[in-house]
Amino acid sequence: MTFKNVTLVDHPVVARDLTVLRNCETPPPVFRSALSRIAIILAYNSLKGLPLKKVEVETPIQKTDGYEIDTDVVVVSILRAGLGLVDAVMQFIPEAKIGHLGMYRDEITHQPVDYYSKIPENIKQAQVLLVDPMLATGGSATDSITFLKRKGAKNIRFMCLISAPEGIKRVQDEHPDISIITAAIDERLNDDAFIVPGLGDAGDRIFGTI
Numbered sequence: 026m027t028f029k030n031v032t033l034v035d036h037p038v039v040a041r042d043l044t045v046l047r048n049c050e051t052p053p054p055v056f057r058s059a060l061s062r063i064a065i066i067l068a069y070n071s072l073k074g075l076p077l078k079k080v081e082v083e084t085p086i087q088k089t090d091g092y093e094i095d096t097d098v099v100v101v102s103i104l105r106a107g108l109g110l111v112d113a114v115m116q117f118i119p120e121a122k123i124g125h126l127g128m129y130r131d132e133i134t135h136q137p138v139d140y141y142s143k144i145p146e147n148i149k150q151a152q153v154l155l156v157d158p159m160l161a162t163g164g165s166a167t168d169s170i171t172f173l174k175r176k177g178a179k180n181i182r183f184m185c186l187i188s189a190p191e192g193i194k195r196v197q198d199e200h201p202d203i204s205i206i207t208a209a210i211d212e213r214l215n216d217d218a219f220i221v222p223g224l225g226d227a228g229d230r231i232f233g234t235i
């Protein structure tokens with residue numbers, strides 16, 4: 026299956042670390058370090074094509090042309106699991122502001138329930154990178170994107186680790202302007218709306234709350 030507006034990141038380190046993450050025997054410290062490495066590669070890909078401004082820079086030898094990133098960047102993490110991806114983006118754009126959206130999926134209905142939000146003011150003019158490792162039914166991502174658009178966000182990219190086809194389709198149906206950067210597109214959702222084969226509950230595996 027091919028999807029428009031989806032970048033599937035293909036890299037040997039991603040393939041190796043995804044296997045570590047999927048393994049149910051992997052303990053939280055190892056899980057977190059594998060996730061951090063993949064997050065760097067995802068962030069690198071998610072930040073491609075940012076606008077640049079030409080500036081002059083003086084080397085010890087002479088003046089030459091250089092570049093600055095010509096947009097504000099705001100990272101928005103969908104709590105809790107999104108926290109595992111934020112540091113990677115901040116390593117590339119240390120001046121980025123960070124927003125948080127607190128959201129959990131109701132275990133019975135699988136609908137997202139929101140419990141917190143704090144979004145930087147400059148969201149309106151910024152390149153927004155919404156981060157969450159799991160795109161399952163797409164409920165959490167689509168609600169988050171709708172919320173950010175209501176706050177004035179105009180340029181949003183969604184960075185995630187593992188996507189289900191159902192979630193990608195939902196984001197694209199409801200928000201066709203959003204591009205998705207992901208490390209894997211898995212087979213499907215199971216009856217509990219978990220991604221198959223997936224890695225289980227990302228938040229629990231990052232924070233050891235299993």
Ligand SMILES: O=P(O)(O)OC[C@H]1O[C@H](OP(=O)(O)OP(=O)(O)O)[C@H](O)[C@@H]1O
Pocket residue numbers: 103104105106107128129130131135137157158159160161162163164165166192218226227228229
């Ligand atoms: O696409 P969806 O069907 O909405 O599922 C994806 C959501 O589920 C997980 O969060 P969860 O609700 O487990 O909260 P947590 O991060 O606090 O564990 C995940 O991190 C996403 O936010």
Ligand SMILES: O=c1cc[nH]c(=O)[nH]1
Pocket residue numbers: 106159161218219220221223224225226227228
């Ligand atoms: O497989 C899934 C689905 C939703 N949330 C997760 O953390 N994992």
Ligand SMILES: [Mg+2]
Pocket residue numbers: 106226227228229
């Ligand atoms: Mg969870």
